[in-house]
Amino acid sequence: MNSERPADAVPRHGGDLAFARARYPAFTGVWLDLSTGINPVAYPAEFLRIENRRLPGADAMSALLAAARAAYSIPGEVPVVTVPGTELAVHLLPLFFPAATVAIVGPTYGSHRRAWESHGHRVSEIGAVEEVPGDARILILANPNNPDGRVVSPALLAGHARRLAAAGGALVIDEAFADVAPEVSVRPYLGEAPAVVLRSFGKFYGLAGVRLGFVTGLHPVVGRLRALLGDWPVSATAIALGTAALSDADWRAKMRARLRRSTAALHKLLGEVGLAVAGSTDLFTLVANPRARHIHQGLAQEGIWTRVFEERGDWLRLGLTPDKTSFERFARALRKATSTATRG
Amino acid sequence: MNSERPADAVPRHGGDLAFARARYPAFTGVWLDLSTGINPVAYPAEFLRIENRRLPGADAMSALLAAARAAYSIPGEVPVVTVPGTELAVHLLPLFFPAATVAIVGPTYGSHRRAWESHGHRVSEIGAVEEVPGDARILILANPNNPDGRVVSPALLAGHARRLAAAGGALVIDEAFADVAPEVSVRPYLGEAPAVVLRSFGKFYGLAGVRLGFVTGLHPVVGRLRALLGDWPVSATAIALGTAALSDADWRAKMRARLRRSTAALHKLLGEVGLAVAGSTDLFTLVANPRARHIHQGLAQEGIWTRVFEERGDWLRLGLTPDKTSFERFARALRKATSTATRG
Numbered sequence: 001m002n003s004e005r006p007a008d009a010v011p012r013h014g015g016d017l018a019f020a021r022a023r024y025p026a027f028t029g030v031w032l033d034l035s036t037g038i039n040p041v042a043y044p045a046e047f048l049r050i051e052n053r054r055l056p057g058a059d060a061m062s063a064l065l066a067a068a069r070a071a072y073s074i075p076g077e078v079p080v081v082t083v084p085g086t087e088l089a090v091h092l093l094p095l096f097f098p099a100a101t102v103a104i105v106g107p108t109y110g111s112h113r114r115a116w117e118s119h120g121h122r123v124s125e126i127g128a129v130e131e132v133p134g135d136a137r138i139l140i141l142a143n144p145n146n147p148d149g150r151v152v153s154p155a156l157l158a159g160h161a162r163r164l165a166a167a168g169g170a171l172v173i174d175e176a177f178a179d180v181a182p183e184v185s186v187r188p189y190l191g192e193a194p195a196v197v198l199r200s201f202g203k204f205y206g207l208a209g210v211r212l213g214f215v216t217g218l219h220p221v222v223g224r225l226r227a228l229l230g231d232w233p234v235s236a237t238a239i240a241l242g243t244a245a246l247s248d249a250d251w252r253a254k255m256r257a258r259l260r261r262s263t264a265a266l267h268k269l270l271g272e273v274g275l276a277v278a279g280s281t282d283l284f285t286l287v288a289n290p291r292a293r294h295i296h297q298g299l300a301q302e303g304i305w306t307r308v309f310e311e312r313g314d315w316l317r318l319g320l321t322p323d324k325t326s327f328e329r330f331a332r333a334l335r336k337a338t339s340t341a342t343r344g
Numbered sequence: 345m346n347s348e349r350p351a352d353a354v355p356r357h358g359g360d361l362a363f364a365r366a367r368y369p370a371f372t373g374v375w376l377d378l379s380t381g382i383n384p385v386a387y388p389a390e391f392l393r394i395e396n397r398r399l400p401g402a403d404a405m406s407a408l409l410a411a412a413r414a415a416y417s418i419p420g421e422v423p424v425v426t427v428p429g430t431e432l433a434v435h436l437l438p439l440f441f442p443a444a445t446v447a448i449v450g451p452t453y454g455s456h457r458r459a460w461e462s463h464g465h466r467v468s469e470i471g472a473v474e475e476v477p478g479d480a481r482i483l484i485l486a487n488p489n490n491p492d493g494r495v496v497s498p499a500l501l502a503g504h505a506r507r508l509a510a511a512g513g514a515l516v517i518d519e520a521f522a523d524v525a526p527e528v529s530v531r532p533y534l535g536e537a538p539a540v541v542l543r544s545f546g547k548f549y550g551l552a553g554v555r556l557g558f559v560t561g562l563h564p565v566v567g568r569l570r571a572l573l574g575d576w577p578v579s580a581t582a583i584a585l586g587t588a589a590l591s592d593a594d595w596r597a598k599m600r601a602r603l604r605r606s607t608a609a610l611h612k613l614l615g616e617v618g619l620a621v622a623g624s625t626d627l628f629t630l631v632a633n634p635r636a637r638h639i640h641q642g643l644a645q646e647g648i649w650t651r652v653f654e655e656r657g658d659w660l661r662l663g664l665t666p667d668k669t670s671f672e673r674f675a676r677a678l679r680k681a682t683s684t685a686t687r688g
Contacts, residue, residue: 016401033398042397052553052585053386054377055546057360084428084555087574095439111574118571202399209396209580211428227462230431230455236553237581241396 020305027303032326033319034299035307037146037177037284039259040322042206043245055232056239064239067246068214072199073187078218081226084234086176086198086213087111092228093172093196094119096221100137100169105129105152107312108142109174116140129156137169143184144177147286147309147317149279154186161195161219170219172196179204179252180259180282187216194219201238203283204255205245212238259283262320262327269331273338278315285318291338292316298337304330364649371647376670377663378643379651381490381521381628383603384666386550387589394581404583411590412558416543417531422562425570428578430520430542430557431455436572437516437540438463440565444481444513449473449496451656452486453518460484473500481513487528488521491630491653491661492623498530505539505563514563516540523548523596524603524626531560538563545582547627548599549589556582603627606664606671613675617682622659629662635682636660642681648674 017031033040065080074080083089094116102116106125116123116138126132129152132139139160144151161171175197178185186197195217202208212234215225234242245251259282266285267277275295278288289295296308296316307317321327361375377384409424418424427433438460446460450469460467460482470476473496476483483504488495505515519541522529530541539561546552556578559569578586589595603626610629611621619639622632633639640652640660651661665671 016399018401018403036399038398040397045396050553050581052389052551052581053384054382055360055380055552057362059362084432084579085574085576087576088428091572091574207396208399209394211576211579228435230429230435232429232431232555235428235555235579235581237394237396237579 017305020300024300024303027301029303032304032321032329034321034330035305035317036208036319037281037317038203038208038319039206039255039283040320040326041255041258043241043248043251045207045241045244048240048244050237050240052236054236056234056236060236060239060243064234064243064246067243068199071246071249071252072185072214072216073182074216078187078216079222079226080214080216081222081229082234083213083215083225083229084238085202085211086174086200086215089198089213089215089225090174091115092225093170093221094121096224097121097138097169101133101135102138102140103132103136105139105141105145107148107309109146109176112140112142112172112174128152129160132160137164137167138172139164139169140172140174142174142176143186144181144281145279146177146281147279147284147307147315149177149281149284149286151181151184154184154189157186157195158189158191158193161190161193165194165219170194170196170221172198174198174200176200176203177281177283180256190217192218196221201242201246204252205241207241207245210238210241211235212242256282259320265327266318266320269334273334275338283320287316287318288314289316290314294340295334295337298340299330299333302329302333302336304333361649364644368644368647371645373647376648376665376673378665378674379649379661380552380663381625381661382547382552382663383550383599383627384664385599385602387585387592387595389551389585389588392584392588394584396580398580399576400578400580400583404580404587408578408583408587408590411587412543415590415593415596416529416558416560417526418560422531422560423566423570424558424560425566425573426578427557427559427569427573428582429546429555430518430544430559433542433557433559433569434518435459436569437514437565438465440568441465441482441513445477445479446482446484447476447480449483449485449489451492451653453490453520456484456486456516456518472496473504476504481508481511482516483508483513484516484518486518486520487530488525488625489623490521490625491628491651491659493521493625493628493630494623495525495528498528498533501530501539502533502535502537505534505537509538509563514538514540514565516542518542518544520544520547521625521627524600534562536562540565545586545590548596549585551585551589554582554585555579556586600626603664609671610662610664613678617678619682627664631660631662632658633660634658638684639678639681642684643674643677646673646677646680648677 102121102123199214201212263282278286446467543558545556607626622630
């Protein structure tokens with residue numbers, strides 16, 4: 001049954017194991033979720049006592065913002081707004097512009113396109129920043145890009161930011177995966193160029209459930225976004241965990257090295273089973289293979305959930321395993337799934 | 345010093361003790377915060393294990409919505425949207441309407457007015473629902489009202505909801521304090537009338553830091569709000585605590601009775617010291633007295649923080665104390681502050 005209609009196996013989002021369980025009820029063990037780009041080794045925050053009873057005070061909000069400025073190297077004169085997940089910012093940004101031509105460097109995370117289209121903007125997907133049409137007022141890219149890990153040189157972007165803002169538009173850069181590649185962040189190259197930069201907390205720190213992100217840049221919509229979000233946009237949990245994790249430069253450095261090693265081990269394994277890496281960051285790897293759907297199914301039958309893409313049947317995106325045991329479990333399942341797929 | 349410029353002692357919001365500490369540095373003990381309408385006896389949620397590492401799944405979101413429907417008696421055919429605090433909904437609702445004449449039944453919580461004005465709507469404050477001007481497209485009221493506890497008969501509201509929605513507008517009812525007065529909720533009276541009702545989680549359950557609320561009603565903006573908020577609008581903490589607390593009808597019933605007793609004890613004390621109750625719910629009480637600012641200062645000097653109002657120098661709003669010890673501490677300080685104020 002599972003193999004008959006593989007398109008049915010394509011959920012809109014990664015990470016929701018309820019879908020996997022419903023689709024593959026024969027597997028009754030503990031699922032291993034490799035379907036997201038969320039770090040499987042979360043920042044250790046169990047020691048924190050969260051005060052859920054009170055509204056977060058101004059002092060706590062200030063401490064969180066200071067930690068974010070330090071972690072993301074945002075100077076004091078550049079505004080930063082705290083958001084309950086950058087997904088909300090993705091949905092709100094289109095409200096601040098009159099109907100415009102929007103160019104999105106794709107293929108990328110689908111929420112950007114849906115958000116702009118649903119507010120009456122005309123969206124076209126372009127293959128690279130260089131292809132931005134002359135009439136585009138808004139240019140959106142993820143850097144590094146999801147799911148293919150492509151990186152645009154940040155030095156190229158300040159000029160786009162200035163030109164688009166001067167014409168009443170904006171350059172929007174989603175740096176959700178820039179924590180593992182800080183050299184990709186556009187901030188040091190922007191100077192006074194008015195871009196809109198999104199930073200996601202949950203992915204690198206492995207705490208997607210706290211719903212925390214930041215929007216920063218000298219573009220005027222950053223201030224409008226702050227006004228729209230009110231005085232208490234994020235939870236006490238987000239403030240406590242965010243402040244602790246973003247202040248911990250030591251954990252950050254060690255985690256970057258660890259994710260680099262994990263990615264290298266994953267790529268070595270992929271090479272051994274004959275799968276080509278189409279792109280990656282140190283939080284996810286994209287495999288391009290004509291048998292991608294079959295490999296996805298083979299892994300799912302072993303309780304390992306990966307990400308496939310409706311529009312690209314040859315793509316399979318893999319997150320990282322949290323530890324050696326789960327890596328070995330994945331390796332065994334992958335060898336089995338790829339040998340089956342090759343024979344199939 | 346403290347008594348010279350009492351207007352300086354008026355913060356924009358209650359509940360931020362950092363302001364109190366900065367204003368009254370001579371008090372170095374533990375502050376007792378009576379400046380909010382948040383239940384000081386929080387729903388006991390320490391036993392819950394919160395999974396912060398993953399994005400909340402669709403199953404968890406569904407369970408939260410089901411609990412909210414049960415707690416607020418919302419039938420299945422009426423949409424409900426989960427929001428990270430109703431404050432965000434207050435800010436977003438004005439986006440969905442072209443510039444309109446907005447009538448707010450006041451005096452009330454200031455965010456409504458600021459939000460509608462900042463989006464170019466013309467806002468007028470009216471003294472009662474009956475005074476709504478003929479050209480008003482939007483009518484906003486809190487029921488029960490904050491800070492004076494006034495209640496509008498919910499049976500009167502369905503007609504307004506129908507009339508305003510038919511004209512492209514809306515009736516917006518903020519039921520932030522309706523948990524202590526469920527008979528005030530408009531839901532059973534609405535039928536198919538398309539209102540927009542806000543329900544706040546943090547106040548009655550004493551968990552304001554989790555940032556959770558709901559927007560419900562048959563008005564089309566409820567669906568637009570859902571689309572705008574994206575798929576993961578609230579945190580894992582909000583989902584876990586919200587689902588547990590909203591499902592607990594037994595705790596809810598006992599807490600209503602307890603808050604009623606606490607409010608009766610507070611009113612008895614106020615009578616003993618000669619302070620008139622201008623209005624109340626079972627989560628806060630409004631005192632009207634020409635010496636209100638002086639009483640506020642006297643209490644603050646004893647480390648007890650209450651709410652005063654810039655525009656009404658004769659008002660003092662008091663939240664409830666969490667236990668007998670703090671009630672007695674408050675009673676002593678209030679007797680002292682009122683006798684000083686009387687003599688002063």
